[in-house]
Amino acid sequence: MKNILLPTDFSDNSWNAIQYAIELFKDEKCNFFLLNTYTPMIYNLEYTSRFGLVEVMRDISKKNINDIQQRIESKFKNPNHNYNQISSFNTLTNEIQQLHEGNVMDLIVMGTKGATGLGEILFGSNTVHVIKSAKCPVLAIPSDFIFEPPNEILFPSDYDVSFNENRVKQIIDIAVTHNSRINILNVSDGYELSDEQEENKQKLAKLFKNVTHLFHSVNNESVTGAISEFQLSRQINLLVMINNKHSFFENLFFKSKINQIGFHLNTPFLVIPSGTKKN
Structure with a gap:
């Protein structure tokens, strides 16, 4: 249970x-x-x-x-x-x-x-x-958010995390239960993915092999802007991120004022610590 x-x-x-x-x-x-x-x-x-x-x-x-x-x-x-x-x-x-x-x-x-x-x-x-x-x-x-099934999940990633089953288990469980589609979003800085990033991306593809998923790559100077634009272009019901220490996570979400980061959180937000292990 x-x-x-x-x-x-x-x-x-x-x-x-x-x-x-x-x-x-x-x-x-x-x-x-x-x-x-x-x-x-x-x-x-x-x-x-x-x-x-x-x-x-x-x-x-x-x-x-x-x-x-x-x-x-x-x-x-x-x-x-x-x-x-x-x-x-x-x-x-x-x-x-x-x-x-x-x-x-x-x-x-x-x-x-x-x-x-x-x-x-x-x-x-x-x-x-x-x-x-x-x-x-x-x-x-978010306050006042009325439940809707998470049909479309947005999962931004820089592919700097070495993915494993434990780290993405919650995402997969939700996707399987609700027949969700997982949208993996990478914000390009104009450079090709490194060998390590490409390897991590392939690991993720294998982990998501039994759920519907799509990889997206967009050019944007701002990660927050890319997320906001993606949310506007699709009916995203759930935002997911892995909180690894080397990601943009803290800068993105722990500023105190919205105008400092230009980002409105209006969907449920699942945060997975990078050290997540099975109990």
């Missing part, structure tokens, strides 16, 4: 991501873990213990998680899905690290704050921290 972590702060945004995950994996057997972490804004253990603040926050967290599970089970009656509740006095990133060490999850699905204007932050800070630190794939769902 797939083990999927669903962090929630009980906002509409996190509820939207939960619904997306349930729809995406409706035909697969899954263990979903509903996670809420809580810490006082000003944390002093002696103070919070004396006044029972931790216990109050724990009780509120547990009640709200239970309410979320009841809401899910009343709306989505799916015998393929089991639900577990985790309420933890911890930071989100620390809790995720501990859960990963315990082999609790294969994938994290969480919401983003969305980006509706030039002054908006691309991702909420929690999402950024999780993507940067998580050792398993993270699927970020």
Whole structure:
């Protein structure tokens, strides 16, 4: 069974991501873990213990998680899905690290704050921290994004990653389940691929041999511009990237202002860490 972590702060945004995950994996057997972490804004253990603040926050967290599970089970009656509740006095990133060490999850699905204007932050800070630190794939769902099957997947790559089955397993699983087409996009800088890049491209072709896929090469001075143009020219339902340290990833997604990078994220975004391994 797939083990999927669903962090929630009980906002509409996190509820939207939960619904997306349930729809995406409706035909697969899954263990979903509903996670809420809580810490006082000003944390002093002696103070919070004396006044029972931790216990109050724990009780509120547990009640709200239970309410979320009841809401899910009343709306989505799916015998393929089991639900577990985790309420933890911890930071989100620390809790995720501990859960990963315990082999609790294969994938994290969480919401983003969305980006509706030039002054908006691309991702909420929690999402950024999780993507940067998580050792398993993270699927970020834009706020208010209504579920649609991922028929067209966009997978930009510079072919500087040595691909293997573990690194692309999540992509293949989604493509097989939803009969998706994977569009591999390489942004050319005017030079031919190196021997190593060509070898990595051929590895990718072999890994994707059982799913529909197309290789695209475009000339563009800006990787972000190429992605945006490709998304406009096709109905892309899911964007996927491997977060390897030598890629354009951090420059692309961790700038704070949209006008600094000229990129609007309006589709679900799957980030795969380069060190992804099977649990």
